[in-house]
Amino acid sequence: MKSLQGLASVIILFGFTVCIPHAQAEMRLAQNQTPSKSQVIPQESINNNQDAKAKLKQAYDLFFESKNYRGAIAIFNEVIQLEPNNAYAYMGRGASYYELRNYQAAKTDLDKTIQLDTNISFAYFFRGLTNHALGGKNAAIADLQIAANMFEKEGSAKMAQRTLEIISQIRNA
Template structure:
């Protein structure tokens, strides 16, 4: 999770609220509250601050992070949008705007956000490339999904999320042997990934390695993936 910005760059000392509080004090209180994990209270404090200093990108960004942590993705994206409008050169804003849009299944916008974050400096972030690949795979843009997943795993050889997206893109491109190898890497890193067993089983099936496929489908079902039951009925009669 990205850390909140701890300092407020806007000149605020001359502005106070009805209680005579300095906005900097409110901002610092919001930041401290957020660091303690009281995200609802932090949101309220940042809202007080933004009433006094509505032009501060850091306030919107930090409030957006708190909302994102609470899975209030729609509201978080609104704050990230506002922060980006005020400061269009902050890479972290576009990064989390992308994460938020991805969680809202707005993958086309998320891809644009991730690309903007890359252009602003997030060029070596394996998590970003993994999530960008997921959205590209979601939209069946497997060529781009493959490229970004490869970037992610090259940056982090133990990024199980990125290996999963790499395997998924390879499967979508009908590169079934490569997909099996990548799903095997997923399972080496996370031996109880029931979806990876299921998907590797499908790749084995396309390679006509039915005994191996059925073994994976059984393992997937045993780990709780209900969809594997249909695959067993289809391939393993």
């Protein structure tokens, strides 16, 4: 389980750079570099609310640069108050909860992300990791398989391969 959590943390950092339509996936998994704020937040996820946009960037900045997950959660909460249907705020908060090992809260937020937008591959990815942490092996594999298929369709072959490797680890555990 610990090796999956460590791998998940590295993939999370890598993943946010490739899940964004216009992001350039310059970061290599092995280097464990942090993406820029502009690579993290898809502009179409903000409903022209500049305050929400600034807060979402701030929350992701705390998540990536400071690894201040509690602080990020507080700001994601503010974004959700301003834009209750912002799927990326729920996804970021869910990822933060995952990093804090609050798996039930993570699952709730990732379920909400998918309810709001079924096209966010990383929502399935994180929910799969969360399901695994909660002991739901079959649910984890199902979500991760959806994520792998979506990554492949999006042209993110590296993420698809990494996700398939995680599925294999779960199956063999």
